[in-house]
Amino acid sequence: MNNKNDPKIVRLVDANLNRLKEGIRVIEDIARYHDDNGHLALKLKNLRHQCRIDEKYLELLSSRDSINDVLRPSTKSEMNRANIKDILIANYKRAQESARVLEEATKIWGGELAERFKNIRYELYALEKENLLN
Numbered sequence: 001m002n003n004k005n006d007p008k009i010v011r012l013v014d015a016n017l018n019r020l021k022e023g024i025r026v027i028e029d030i031a032r033y034h035d036d037n038g039h040l041a042l043k044l045k046n047l048r049h050q051c052r053i054d055e056k057y058l059e060l061l062s063s064r065d066s067i068n069d070v071l072r073p074s075t076k077s078e079m080n081r082a083n084i085k086d087i088l089i090a091n092y093k094r095a096q097e098s099a100r101v102l103e104e105a106t107k108i109w110g111g112e113l114a115e116r117f118k119n120i121r122y123e124l125y126a127l128e129k130e131n132l133l134n
Contacts, residue, residue, distance in 0.1 A: 003108045010056070010063040013105050016098040017051060020120070023095030024048040027088060031131070034084060040131060047123055050116065053106075085132065092128040096121055 003009060028044035031037040081087050099121035106113035 006108075007063055009105055009108060013053070013056075013102060014063050016101040016105070017053065020095050020098035020102065021048055021051045023091040023098065024051065024124075026091040027095070027127075027131070030084060030088060040127070043127060047120060047127075050120055053113065088128075088132060092124060092132075096124045096128075099124060 024044055024047060028041050028048060031044060032041035081090065099117050102117040103114050103121060106117060
């Protein structure tokens, strides 16, 4: 089978693309509404808007099977957050990990997409440090 057309790869990309955007959105909204940090919120918004694969949108959507996801139920640790910092850390890690999966999986489709997700991952590392240490 040609891996470029493997529906399981498409499903993997779709799930991680959603996870990446969701993680960034949580951080963005904390910066915007909790911290009133328009500068950081705008950086995150712009980064989130880069998390797209427009040319495969319908293919990604048709591969989605969230109802039958074998790990759909939350684990106990995912339900524990003591404060905003815990939420930020969890979502930075979620977004970074998803960007890494996307970087690897999209290498099958070509280097340009993989490079975009690599850049997003490194930007998230920098924003995490800026956000949590300042």
